[in-house]
Amino acid sequence: MTGKDYSLRALNEFLDYLANKHLLNKNTVQSRKGAANKILGVLDEQEASDLKQLDLDLVFQRFANKAGKDYKPESLMVYRSRLSSALNDFFQYVENPAQFRPALKSNGSSTAKKPAKAVRKAEDQRAEGKPMxxxxxxxxxxxxxxxxxxxxxxxxxxxxxxxxxxxxxxxxxxxxxxxxxxxxxxxxx
Incomplete structure (x- = not known):
């Protein structure tokens, strides 16, 4: 055990920290937190205790199978993009809090389709204070x-x-x- 907490509870605390310390736009944080909690809501207690060990593709597939009929395909991809952004920042923070900088730009490794990228770009513009x-x-x-x-x-x-x-x-x-x-x-x- 590394002593590092990768639990869903720790992810939520981290997202609250980002908003409270103004490290990321509060709207962006709320969007990421909402998506993370909806998608990761399919996890049992054991799975939610270590998010680093998850196969995100399988977790997302479980969510899509369970609740996908309630969302448009584009919305599902936006949720996945937001979760991915939240987890990437969270893992980087847990690994090295002193060197952490929130990712505001897509690094090109996202599996999300174009509509999700457009929403992410809008999130980034808001986070940077740019007009839409x-x-x-x-x-x-x-x-x-x-x-x-x-x-x-x-x-x-x-x-x-x-x-x-x-x-x-x-x-x-x-x-x-x-x-x-x-x-x-x-x-x-």
């Missing part, structure tokens, strides 16, 4: 979401990004449809 709608986009205001929710930037067109604040991590399809209907009503005004 191009060079001339107005600065965005940071909104703190409540635990269990995320803030989602939605680029509408060049220079226009809308923030959906406080979106529950466990948003159901029915709730998403309700939100879409409300937003659609504004387009008709």
């Amino acid at each position: 709608g191009g060079e001339h986009a107005p600065p965005t205001t940071t909104h703190v979401s409540t635990p269990g929710s995320v803030n989602v930037p939605v680029p509408l067109r060049e220079g226009v990004t809308v923030q959906i604040t406080g979106l529950p991590i466990d948003l159901t399809e029915a709730e998403a449809s309700r939100l879409a209907a409300i937003i659609k009503a504004y387009a008709m005004m």
